[in-house]
Amino acid sequence: MPGEMILLTENMDLTPVTSRQIKSWTRKDPILSRVMNYVLQGWPESIADDDLRPYFTRKLELSLHDGCLLWGNRVVVPTPGQETIIQELYEGHPGVTRMKMLAHSYIWWPNMDSELENKVKTCHECQVNRHVPAEAPLHPWEWPEKPWSRVHIDYAGPLHGKMFLVCVDAHSKYMEVQVVNSATSATTIEKFRTVFATHGIPDTIVSDNGTPFTSEEFESFINRNGIRHIRVSPYQPSSNGLAERAVQTFN
Known part of the structure; x- marks a missing residue:
């Protein structure tokens, strides 16, 4: 297990959703518990269950660490923790691009991007700020050669x-x-x-x-x-x- 993945799951104990909660939710989730078994025992050649398909297409990048599923170096967050994570990402109304950038660095679940986009679309403050032009860099004024010019x-x-x-x-x-x-x-x-x-x-x-x-x-x-x-x-x-x-x- 790469060191950065171990560090990621260990540091989750300092976040609103802890690795212990992730582990418990993963074990109890009917879909993620099956995914966990497939990761440990091997995947079938094909999957008919639509709920499993997002994981099946990523099967080569899925792994397990201390009871938590990882996709690459991103923690797979079960349903009970997803809203808490969204609220944490949404703190300060950073906008959908910033939210996605942060999320893509640490976490994943199916349809996560759509849920983040919907969160911003349904926020009045975000929609108002969306239409405010970005502040361009300011160019310094030239120093006048004479007073009162x-x-x-x-x-x-x-x-x-x-x-x-x-x-x-x-x-x-x-x-x-x-x-x-x-x-x-x-x-x-x-x-x-x-x-x-x-x-x-x-x-x-x-x-x-x-x-x-x-x-x-x-x-x-x-x-x-x-x-x-x-x-x-x-x-x-x-x-x-x-x-x-x-x-x-x-x-």
Whole structure:
């Protein structure tokens, strides 16, 4: 018996389904007890029982260790332990691909993949998350050669009934904060006039897709001042990392 198989069955005593339970269930199961006898005494040339067919097609890879059936290096889990195993694999809603990957490393029973797929299909949370695009790797921003060339902006708050327009210079990491009563496009434009009068008009501003930064009024103001406006993906607000970190620090 290969060492990794012995280690696998011994370590099952640390899991929700133990090797002792597997051994007991296998002995009492009408199908698995027959499979166990065939493994020990030899298989017939053919099998008519459909319940035995999944094991018959794997007969050359089946073995027995300490009363537990193994298919290759995977433990054959009897029916009483299958739901517990599925729940353990399902912890944290990892998705069907991750669940199958984990299961294929350690365990097996007939129709296991179908049962794992059905578990995910009947879970509302898994179906919602399934349609959320995977997060793509973020590409670092180039460092501007001069101050106030690219400015990252965001709103922080509310705090004590106020909102805070946060502007971060990508060159120096200098942070400018303007206090406002509400985060509207009109208020944002008013505060930008003050900021631009002090520091100059930037070449580029980077924002998320918040309402104050996506209105026609705001875009018109940006275009009139010859500013390039980069809006980060709605699924990747962390692309605006400078402003995001500033907001977290400010809060």
